[in-house]
Amino acid sequence: MDEKRETEIIREVLAGNPGAFEELVRRYQGPVYSLMLRSLGNADDAADLAQEAFARAYTRLETFKFGKRFFPWLYSVSMNVLRDRVRAMGRDFHVYMETDALPAQAENAVDEREAVETRLDGEKAFEVVLRLAPKYREALILRFRYDFTMREIARTLGVSVSGAKMRVGRGLDMVREEFGRNE
Amino acid sequence: MKNIHQKKLSDETIAQRIRSASESRPPADFVSRVMDGLEPKKLSFWTRVRLWLTEPRSMTFTPVRLIPVVATVAVLLVVGISQFDMLYMPDNGNHPVRFVFRSDAVPASNVAVIGSFNNWQATGAMMQYDRSAGAWVLEMPLPPGNHEYMFLIDGEKFVEDPYAPLGRDDGFGNRNSIIIVDGAYEQAL
Numbered sequence: 001m002d003e004k005r006e007t008e009i010i011r012e013v014l015a016g017n018p019g020a021f022e023e024l025v026r027r028y029q030g031p032v033y034s035l036m037l038r039s040l041g042n043a044d045d046a047a048d049l050a051q052e053a054f055a056r057a058y059t060r061l062e063t064f065k066f067g068k069r070f071f072p073w074l075y076s077v078s079m080n081v082l083r084d085r086v087r088a089m090g091r092d093f094h095v096y097m098e099t100d101a102l103p104a105q106a107e108n109a110v111d112e113r114e115a116v117e118t119r120l121d122g123e124k125a126f127e128v129v130l131r132l133a134p135k136y137r138e139a140l141i142l143r144f145r146y147d148f149t150m151r152e153i154a155r156t157l158g159v160s161v162s163g164a165k166m167r168v169g170r171g172l173d174m175v176r177e178e179f180g181r182n183e
Numbered sequence: 184m185k186n187i188h189q190k191k192l193s194d195e196t197i198a199q200r201i202r203s204a205s206e207s208r209p210p211a212d213f214v215s216r217v218m219d220g221l222e223p224k225k226l227s228f229w230t231r232v233r234l235w236l237t238e239p240r241s242m243t244f245t246p247v248r249l250i251p252v253v254a255t256v257a258v259l260l261v262v263g264i265s266q267f268d269m270l271y272m273p274d275n276g277n278h279p280v281r282f283v284f285r286s287d288a289v290p291a292s293n294v295a296v297i298g299s300f301n302n303w304q305a306t307g308a309m310m311q312y313d314r315s316a317g318a319w320v321l322e323m324p325l326p327p328g329n330h331e332y333m334f335l336i337d338g339e340k341f342v343e344d345p346y347a348p349l350g351r352d353d354g355f356g357n358r359n360s361i362i363i364v365d366g367a368y369e370q371a372l
Binding site: 014025029054058061063064065076094124126145172 | 198204224225226
């Protein structure tokens with residue numbers, strides 16, 4: 001979906017037609033749901049929080065600036081919803097971003113042999129990315145999966161542009177190190 | 184040279200894997216769950232004005248109609264350029280402004296003021312810690328008008344000025360503070 005079409009939809013929604021919002025929900029439900037699932041590790045919680053993210057985006061749609069890309073804006077709103085949930089769980093969001101591993105890992109734990117094979121298999125690089133701390137994981141996914149600019153990554157993650165570059169670079173290094181350890 | 188080439192190749196491989204990995208699918212009824220909770224928007228007057236002003240319009244010109252338009256634009260440009268020169272001449276009426284950030288609530292090892300007046304860059308905008316005041320302080324000359332700004336803590340955390348009289352959503356879920364420079368106002372310690 002191009003920016004022009006997205007702008008048309010947003011204008012239509014703001015003019016009083018909430019049904020037009022459905023096209024945006026359909027287009028971006030996957031990335032927003034995936035963000036929540038990566039972060040919470042539970043499908044039901046992820047769906048609830050993704051729904052909350054779209055509801056908040058709808059509520060705050062007046063603050064969207066025409067001429068910008070909608071998806072980075074939606075992703076920022078979703079990150080704020082996630083931040084609020086992490087805080088409501090009594091945890092510090094910055095600590096969470098620095099240190100947490102994927103919660104789903106515990107539920108879907110693989111045995112040691114399978115884990116080694118996974119590390120050796122280049123096709124499984126994305127699984128290594130998912131095991132990184134969220135600050136690196138999200139930077140890599142925003143950059144390479146969703147083609148965010150460094151400025152968009154910085155705004156989305158609440159860091160400086162140089163901080164965003166550092167996270168992408170360090171994230172790549174960490175993935176490489178994980179594979180190199182078994183070569 | 185070989186190592187550099189291998190590193191680049193490896194980056195591309197990782198990027199490709201991230202790009203091509205399958206995405207988790209939300210529940211089948213997800214879209215209807217979202218849409219069921221939405222109510223039609225009731226717009227404020229200003230939002231209606233903004234929509235009207237930003238609405239795309241197509242216009243056609245004939246040469247006869249274009250002449251007065253070109254003449255008007257030329258006059259406005261001449262006037263605008265002369266005003267611009269007056270504004271940015273030395274001692275052009277800039278006013279000293281003191282930014283103050285109290286660090287008791289947010290621990291910081293360095294603080295910068297970034298805003299619309301410095302292209303949101305921290306370079307040259309680092310604050311000094313005033314031990315007696317218990318606050319980070321920076322004075323800088325600013326032209327008259329409204330300026331948006333935030334404090335950048337330790338190079339990575341954006342914080343709104345809690346003492347700013349005005350603020351505005353930045354469109355990314357945060358709020359920028361606004362300072363009004365008219366010669367009569369500055370932040371106070």
